[in-house]
Amino acid sequence: MVEYLRMFARKVxxxxxxxxxxxxxxxxxxxxxxxTKATTKxxxxxxADKPKAQSKPAKPKNDGYTVDANTPxxxxxxxxxxxxxxxxxxxxxxxxxxxxxxxxxFDDGPDKNTTPLVLDALDRYNIPAAxxxxxxxxxxxxxxxxxxxxxxxxxxxxxxxxxxxxxxxLGKASGVLLDKEVDGSLRTxxxxxxxxxxxxxxxxxxxxxxxxxRVSQRGLTNTLWSIDTLDWQAKSGEKLRxxxxxxxxxxxxxxxxxxxxKKITADVVAGIFDDLEADNCAKLAAGQPPIIPVSLHYFLxxxxxxxxxxxxxxxxxxxxxxELPNRCAKRPAxxxxxxxxxxxxxxxxxxxxxxxxxxxxxxxxxxx
Numbered sequence: 322m323v324e325y326l327r328m329f330a331r332k333v334x335x336x337x338x339x340x341x342x343x344x345x346x347x348x349x350x351x352x353x354x355x356x357t358k359a360t361t362k363x364x365x366x367x368x369a370d371k372p373k374a375q376s377k378p379a380k381p382k383n384d385g386y387t388v389d390a391n392t393p394x395x396x397x398x399x400x401x402x403x404x405x406x407x408x409x410x411x412x413x414x415x416x417x418x419x420x421x422x423x424x425x426x427f428d429d430g431p432d433k434n435t436t437p438l439v440l441d442a443l444d445r446y447n448i449p450a451a452x453x454x455x456x457x458x459x460x461x462x463x464x465x466x467x468x469x470x471x472x473x474x475x476x477x478x479x480x481x482x483x484x485x486x487x488x489x490x491l492g493k494a495s496g497v498l499l500d501k502e503v504d505g506s507l508r509t510x511x512x513x514x515x516x517x518x519x520x521x522x523x524x525x526x527x528x529x530x531x532x533x534x535r536v537s538q539r540g541l542t543n544t545l546w547s548i549d550t551l552d553w554q555a556k557s558g559e560k561l562r563x564x565x566x567x568x569x570x571x572x573x574x575x576x577x578x579x580x581x582x583k584k585i586t587a588d589v590v591a592g593i594f595d596d597l598e599a600d601n602c603a604k605l606a607a608g609q610p611p612i613i614p615v616s617l618h619y620f621l622x623x624x625x626x627x628x629x630x631x632x633x634x635x636x637x638x639x640x641x642x643x644e645l646p647n648r649c650a651k652r653p654a655x656x657x658x659x660x661x662x663x664x665x666x667x668x669x670x671x672x673x674x675x676x677x678x679x680x681x682x683x684x685x686x687x688x689x
């Protein structure tokens with residue numbers, strides 16, 4: 322029995338030794354791919370120490386609100402000071418001036434393709450105008466040519482007003498949107514031109530109560546119109562030209578709304594001016610007062626009191642009035658259409674005379 326126990330103990334010892342050797346020969350958990358806590362911590366520390374690859378900065382989107390480095394000008398707070406000559410007047414609706422005065426206004430520009438044609442026509446007929454600028458057109462690299470056109474408008478003696486930054490509907494606008502669209506447009510115009518702004522025309526003519534307060538606080542004149550040509554939806558240039566002329570004559574002047582960014586308008590505007598001149602020549606010939614194209618200065622009032630007209634503006638108006646007879650004399654003569662003539666009636670057929678009487682003809686009696 323004792324011998325049996327000794328053999329059993331020897332077998333247990335051998336088995337234990339074999340198991341211990343097997344365990345020693347097996348790979349550690351780390352080498353087998355199992356991550357220990359210490360290993361995880363080491364890897365995390367290494368990852369934190371490794372410099373992160375810097376992402377490429379996104380190209381800023383030009384939304385019209387930010388005046389970037391591609392837009393020349395000087396930053397200042399002068400945009401808060403309005404042009405006191407035209408700013409701060411009562412809202413213009415087009416019936417403030419005397420009859421037989423018409424002011425042409427153009428919205429949404431400048432556009433490099435169409436605005437030059439409008440300016441050329443204004444120069445040719447010596448007509449002043451007002452341009453209401455959507456200021457996202459004049460910022461950034463893409464605004465280089467529009468900025469040149471804006472400067473040309475100023476140098477030609479035309480008035481410049483704000484038409485917001487992006488042409489948003491401001492009928493329900495409040496705080497932040499007014500900051501962007503009203504204040505933002507003024508800031509851009511003053512920065513680029515170095516001139517104060519006194520006119521504001523709300524897109525679509527819509528302005529909330531808060532918006533009207535903001536415009537008033539900024540010393541701006543809210544500028545609407547009385548003759549809406551609807552040129553933006555016109556399909557026929559010939560019909561648009563005739564329509565605008567008829568509207569001006571019917572109202573004996575007023576404030577005309579057109580868009581210098583519309584090709585159809587740019588194509589026919591010279592014809593509209595020429596028709597106005599032709600009508601004025603006809604009025605002079607008939608002893609009637611002509612309809613004189615003038616600046617918006619003539620429509621500015623505060624209460625019942627009209628704003629004084631600057632000397633240079635009055636001089637331009639008188640120059641047009643003075644030159645009109647000379648321009649009429651140089652116009653091609655209007656050839657009157659020949660009157661429609663009614664053919665002369667055929668001579669009455671003479672009464673039938675008795676055979677042979679007074680005819681000198683001997684009648685021949687037909688055979689029976």
